[in-house]
Amino acid sequence: MSKNKANFLLSLLVGSIGLLGSLLPASVNAATVTVVNLDSQGEGFNDTTPASPVGGNSGTTIGQQRTIAFQHAANIWGSHLQSAVPIRVGGQFDPLPCTASSGTLGSAGPKSANRDFAGAPVAGTWYPIALANAIAGIDFLPNDNHISATFSSTIGSTGCLESSGWYYGLDASPPREKLTLSACFCMSSGMDWAFSLTLTVKLVPKRLDSMTPTCATLSVMGQHHLVFPV
Template sequence: MTIVNRHAGFAGACLGHLARIAAIALLAVAAFATIGGARAATIQIINENAPGVGFNDPTPALPVGGNPGTTLGEQRLHAFRRAADIWASHIVSNVPIRIGAAFLPLDCNATGAVLGAAGAYQVVANFPGAQINGTWYPSALASKLAGVDFAAPGDPHIIARFNSRLGLFPDCVPGLTFYLGLDRKAGSQIDLVATLLHEIAHGLGFQTFTDDETGAFLLGRPSIWDFNLVDNRRERPWVIMTEAERVASATTWRGLSWNGWNVTRSTPAVLSPASVLTIGGENAGAAAGEYAVGDASFGPAIRNAPVSAQLMPVVDQLNGNGLACSALSATNALAVRGNIALVDRGGCDYVVKARNVQAAGALGMIVADSVPGEVAGMPGLDASIAIPSARITRADGWALKAALQNRSSDRSGVVARLQSDPVRLAGTDGRKRMLMYTPGVNAPGSSVSHFTTEATRNLLMEPSINSDLRYSVMPPRDLTLPLLWDLGW
């Protein structure tokens, strides 16, 4: 048996994965007896916090959302127990799964924070019950398949860390906190149970152990995760690609798909038709054509409220941009009334922009990104918003603004139509396979080990927690459990 410890920090501004991996390769294959018949899993929580902090924080807490805890620490632990029980009811293992968990100060600033990070504490290869030899499996899954606990007595299978500073300190996203209720009513706060469900899934195996920055396999072996990835541009499995090819696919937008059968057969039941922006009209010029868009979590879904109208920009900044962060001026209100408003990202929440252009009479809103990158959705909740909204890339925003240069006060001659794609499901490739998260610049801890942010509906295993998640891990609301089935669960 070979054991290798690997250390890595909690990187990135979104949900990442593990801090430490112990890799175990069983060189001699022995016969292990299974333990009884199949049953729902048992998940045990190992409280790794010191007295007085984290799960042991004695700060008094008022009842919230069915959480019976009377202190901050107790409420955190009850939320963790709820998430663990949800997962235990969906997976099968005769080996109890242990999670070493703690609330600790993680990376945080005034505008962003790491919510949490988790992953497998050990990976195991060449064991009885492995579907593919010479392949890394997370220890919880390996133990389930072999029917024997590969972790040392008292050691966890999963290690998980969550941000103890979120919203509690002025330099850590003031005003944004973990919602500790168990009733899915987090509103504008971060639902801790949903965050925990996400991170536990990473520990169960929703992650690669291959280095997505270098393309190198861990100790020369691929992981079971890697066998389910395919470069959809050339239909080449990840495991047969070179390291350089893997790096390229990990940073190619819409270039990497999940090829597992369980996820692919489930996408039509879970995902909605993709939204698309079509530009035309007598003044569209070179901007005419179709544009990929990210959907909004607020307002009506584009598939239910397609809209077609003149595209008109909001201009309320000296540089020619329009943020729409306050009530529109008379000039801008005239421009967008009865039209689709083009605004720029930044300055305020997306829902604020939508409220302001809606109040001015706009029929829809398109938000042009302020930084380079791929399309992404727009989070937020506001039941008063009745117009559809979509987000486009910065480059596409520039192209549309160029076409809008010759316009009158209320007409541009550029017609925008937001509608559903008649063929493609949101978040899938042309074969209805789920796309993975592969931004153009590698995001350590996020790239490859999450679903794309283009999915609609929002999914649990996107790289950030969305406000409309409903504690579901399976169809018709989610694809996380089918992916774990593809791994062997």
């Protein structure tokens, strides 16, 4: 990614956050974003495979490191968003479409949408549930998660992006060919205030992190499918 392109995307993000802020209560300057574990025992966030702490992630199992990485990304978004209503993200790891050289990293989307509520800026317009909640100051979905996120549990295994794998560090300094989980989650969940997003990668000679200087920069790209070189 060129410096000019990165600067353009960052400027677009700043403008988008500013526009969103103009729709929300002035007294609210942050949001609480909580990751809800939807995995069964022994899988995903509950994977007990031992792991060594890495890149600021203190988890000692794969499941713990995934949980910490997800919540780290959620906290980043919380610091940029404005909502008096806590935002719940239901997260899980499952096998997703994949081959030895390309695959789906993950996807995320709003669980619901609302329109014509009190305070809605535009009549007849559907707002993703987390955004609708933030604008109205009411939880329209009190008994469910607001966002659903599913990420691949097989990246780096036989037959699935075999030369790659998840990096659970929080320092954005993965080994070559590794994919930073927190950055991918940050990008996909960022779309959920207005879009649904699926992240796809193909193995070509560039690393994901060399193309994406910050998760905030790419969060403004609204395509349904983004293909990142690894």
